Amino acid sequence: MQNEKLFDRIDYIRFKNITKKYGSSFAIEDLDLGIEGGELLILIGPSGSGKTTTLRTINRMIEQDSGSVTINEIDTRELDPVRLRRNMGYVIQNIGLFPHMTIAENIGLVPKLGGWDKKKIEDRVRYLLDFVSLPPDMFMDRYPRQLSGGQQQRVGLARAMAMDPPLLLMDEPFGALDPILRKQLQKEFLKIKKEIGKTIVFVTHDIEEALILGDRIAIMNQAKLVQVGTPEELIFNPVNEMVASIVDTDRKFKHMDTLKVKDLMSIFEDRYMIDASLNACDAVDKMTRSDVETVFVFKDGEVLGQIRMMDLMKCKEENIKVEELARPVKSFKPLDSVAFALSDMKKSGEYLSLVMNSSKPVGILVSDEVLLKLI
Ligand SMILES: Nc1ncnc2c1ncn2[C@@H]1O[C@H](COP(=O)(O)OP(=O)(O)OP(=O)(O)O)[C@@H](O)[C@H]1O
Ligand SMILES: [Mg+2]
Numbered sequence: 001m002q003n004e005k006l007f008d009r010i011d012y013i014r015f016k017n018i019t020k021k022y023g024s025s026f027a028i029e030d031l032d033l034g035i036e037g038g039e040l041l042i043l044i045g046p047s048g049s050g051k052t053t054t055l056r057t058i059n060r061m062i063e064q065d066s067g068s069v070t071i072n073e074i075d076t077r078e079l080d081p082v083r084l085r086r087n088m089g090y091v092i093q094n095i096g097l098f099p100h101m102t103i104a105e106n107i108g109l110v111p112k113l114g115g116w117d118k119k120k121i122e123d124r125v126r127y128l129l130d131f132v133s134l135p136p137d138m139f140m141d142r143y144p145r146q147l148s149g150g151q152q153q154r155v156g157l158a159r160a161m162a163m164d165p166p167l168l169l170m171d172e173p174f175g176a177l178d179p180i181l182r183k184q185l186q187k188e189f190l191k192i193k194k195e196i197g198k199t200i201v202f203v204t205h206d207i208e209e210a211l212i213l214g215d216r217i218a219i220m221n222q223a224k225l226v227q228v229g230t231p232e233e234l235i236f237n238p239v240n241e242m243v244a245s246i247v248d249t250d251r252k253f254k255h256m257d258t259l260k261v262k263d264l265m266s267i268f269e270d271r272y273m274i275d276a277s278l279n280a281c282d283a284v285d286k287m288t289r290s291d292v293e294t295v296f297v298f299k300d301g302e303v304l305g306q307i308r309m310m311d312l313m314k315c316k317e318e319n320i321k322v323e324e325l326a327r328p329v330k331s332f333k334p335l336d337s338v339a340f341a342l343s344d345m346k347k348s349g350e351y352l353s354l355v356m357n358s359s360k361p362v363g364i365l366v367s368d369e370v371l372l373k374l375i
Pocket of ligand 1: 048
């Protein structure tokens with residue numbers, strides 16, 4: 001019973017008026033926050049602001065005094081806490097691997113408790129070690145002390161993912177690592193995040209980490225949620241000085257107004273271009289060969305729109321031309337301001353746009369990349 005899956009996926013997590021007090025002081029005060037399925041939400045704020053407490057109300061390691069946390073509209077208090085915890089991965093700083101167990105035993109522990117047979121556990125352990133870039137044959141039989149800090153942290157992530165939970169809770173998972181290793185793991189984690197499409201709630205102290213990894217960032221201060229938004233929203237529309245100073249510690253973004261699209265775009269390459277008359281199947285082949293996910297459809301030198309591999313997969317059977325499937329694309333000029341371009345893209349929900357110089361494609365602007373380049 002405790003091992004049964006509670007959720008196949010997360011649609012929505014909602015904190016409603018959550019309050020938690022220790023004595024007379026608030027650890028969380030009247031928190032209202034929604035988390036969408038599939039997003040990575042960052043909790044950031046000064047030490048003692050209530051981040052860990054907030055995270056732990058999700059898996060009921062901490063019980064709130066009032067208010068509710070619902071997952072897919074089920075109040076977590078109606079669920080068995082052990083079963084609830086087995087349905088979400090939990091990763092903490094200095095991950096607490098069991099020292100007397102091998103890496104394979106550490107990762108396979110929960111599956112074992114779940115009654116999996118030996119072969120199935122081993123397959124899963126191998127898969128997960130591969131996934132976090134640790135060759136299984138080299139690492140399975142080692143003990144935690146025979147691994148570096150960064151390697152142990154990866155094992156922690158693998159262990160949290162053992163039961164393939166739809167939700168991961170991560171409390172400063174890279175906090176104890178040196179800066180170079182931290183950057184490296186962040187990069188790898190970004191790749192993993194794209195692949196696994198899980199819902200992730202991630203606590204950090206590090207604003208760079210937050211801007212790199214977060215789909216949205218929730219800023220906490222003195223037990224209260226101060227603002228929640230995408231990195232761009234926080235940078236361009238901070239609600240107060242505190243938010244402004246957190247997201248812009250080095251004041252890099254103060255110069256945002258002077259930056260032009262051309263400064264931050266990626267150079268346009270021919271492989272991003274596809275002819276309008278091509279049929280959908282040929283387009284898939286061409287895109288696969290040139291390793292692109294999105295292309296721009298051109299007809300007689302004019303751009304008709306953009307198309308994603310996904311859009312093409314759907315209409316594979318029919319003999320349909322890419323021209324009929326192209327979606328509108330935003331385009332900007334090299335000398336437009338980046339701040340303007342980003343907020344315009346945000347409004348229309350586009351993460352990608354084309355940069356055109358007198359009807360010639362010269363660049364691509366990807367909203368995530370822009371932030372990465374600035375950091
Ligand atoms: N068991 C406890 N007993 C008393 N006070 C507590 C307890 N746990 C947390 N607190 C207090 O609640 C507040 C919020 O703590 P919490 O651990 O959520 O902060 P945090 O934002 O995660 O901080 P940090 O960045 O240092 O990890 C703090 O003031 C803390 O001292
Ligand atoms: Mg904490």
